[in-house]
Amino acid sequence: MTATTGVRPSLPTFDIDPFSHEVLADPHPHEALLRDAGPLVYLSTYDVYAIARHEHVNAALRDWQGFQSGAGVGLSNFRTGKIWRPLSVVIEADPPHHDAPRRVLAELLSARSQRRLRTEWTVAAESMVDSLLGGRRVVEFDAVPSLAEAFPLRVFPDAVGIPEAGREHLLPFSDFLLNAFGPRNDLVVAGAVGARERSVWVNAHCEREALAEGGFGARIWAAADRGDITHEQAPLVVRSLFAAGVNTTVHALASMLYALATHPGQWERLRAEPELVHVALDEAVRWASPVQSFFRTTTGDVRVGDATIPDGEKVLLSVGAANRDPRRWAAPDAFDLSRDPSGHVGFGFGVHQCVGQHLARLEAECLLTALVERVASIELVGPGRRRLNNTIRAWDSLPVRVRTAGPGHAA
Known part of the structure; x- marks a missing residue:
């Protein structure tokens, strides 16, 4: 984790391993080193460049011509190496190949779909929270399986048209894919156990016959029937929902609940100003950056600051570092609902910006509103446990205690 000299003498060069357990468990000190070193640094451990400042990460995300996704958004460079895993037709394709699948998904996940889903997701959130609280005054539970996992695994697969049987495959399937964007380390090896079974289940449920009529999946196949995408692309577009729509x-959501449980003043403010539920998820995504990084590959000599990245080089874009850049944010390490977090890059930017981000915000709004209306306080009652992943900053467990609000709750 020290600065070195060597292969790229004109650049600040570090032997930091961004995929080590140490860095994955606590990335912020290492992110600060990269930001402070300059607009562009070189990571000798993997022979890649890295960008950590918000200004330059944002610019690279918008510059799909100079920083391509089609060579893989992970560490592997598929321009020069064998393509050893399926590439996403959405996040690992560039225009024009990216355009038709993106248009289909954008239409499916539009504001019109949100209006249709809002009522049923609100009811689902209220029912889930009421069942969890059970009319008690004080309740302790693990917020990850009980809320952060349970709610998306209920409402989003319903919207896609996935049957209930087998949904337990969704999170580990996506977790393994996101791990695979990094090096083939012990996290990838551990996640590979059962990966084939999960992949077989997912692929089978991308087919037309497995998807409920009227859901997002069936509508993707209908788009293929209209000629908006090909029938070969249809199951791959459905698969992209499986891979990114839940995890x-x-x-x-877990990051948001952790932030609110550890910042009681912000929870009180949220209860006093419930309209701030619209801010809470975006501030949590900025502050915690569930997606920590993605890679791009240069398609020519690309200038970053005063330095030039040669053609065909892998570049790590540190989303987590950019979202806590003091050059962009005042007091960036603070979780603050009075902040406008709208410039964060936690959902990406440009043509590859997360197409489902508005549905994620809707899920957060429905769940958080149900909690705010029923819970007076929320606090951690034990240390949380992280789930290490090469791409995602995740929680395995968040034990919390809540005190319910208003009359009608048993002691």
Whole structure:
């Protein structure tokens, strides 16, 4: 984790391993080192460049012509190496190949879909929270399986049209894919156990016959029937929902609940100003960055600051570092609901910006509103436990105690 000299003598060079357990468990000190070193640094451990300042991460995300996704958004460079895993037709394709699948998903996940889903997701959130509280005055539970996982795993697969049987495959399937964006380390090896079984289940449920009529999945196949995408692309577009539609939302919700449980003043403010539920998820995504990093590959000589990255080089874009950059944010390490977090890059930016981000916000709004209306306080009652992942900053467990609000709750 020290600065070195060597292969790239004109750049600040570090032997930091961003995928080590140490860094994954506590990335902030290492992110600060990279930011402070300059607009562009070199990571000798993996022979890659890295960008950590908000200004330059944002610019790289918008510059799909110079920083391509089609060579893989993980560490592997598929311009020069064998393609050893399926590539996403959405996040690992560039225009024009990216355009048709993106248009189909954007239409499916539009504001019109949100209006249709809001009522049923509100009812689902209220029912889940009421059942969890059980009319008691003080309740202790683990917020990860009980809320952050349970709510998305109920409402989003319903919207896609996935049957209930087998949904337990969704999180570990996505977790393994996101791990695979990093090096083939022990996290990838551990996640590979059962990966084939999960992949078989997922692939089978991307087919037309497995998807409920009227859901997002069936509508993707209908788009193929209209010629908006090909029939070969249809199951791959459905698969992209399986891969990204639950996992990132789960960990964004967990980050939000952790932030509120550890910042009682912000919870009180949220109860006094419930309209701030619209801010809470975005501030949590900025503050915690559930998606920590993605890679790009240069398509020519690309200038960053005063330095140039040669053609065909892998570049790590540190989303987590950018979202806590003091050059962009005042008091960036504070979780603050009075902040406008709208410039964060936690959902990406540009043509590859997360197409489902508005549905993630809707899930957070429905769940958080149900909690705010019923819970007077929330606090941790034990240390949380992290789930280490090469791409996602995740929680495995968050034991919390809540005190319910208003009359009608038993002692």
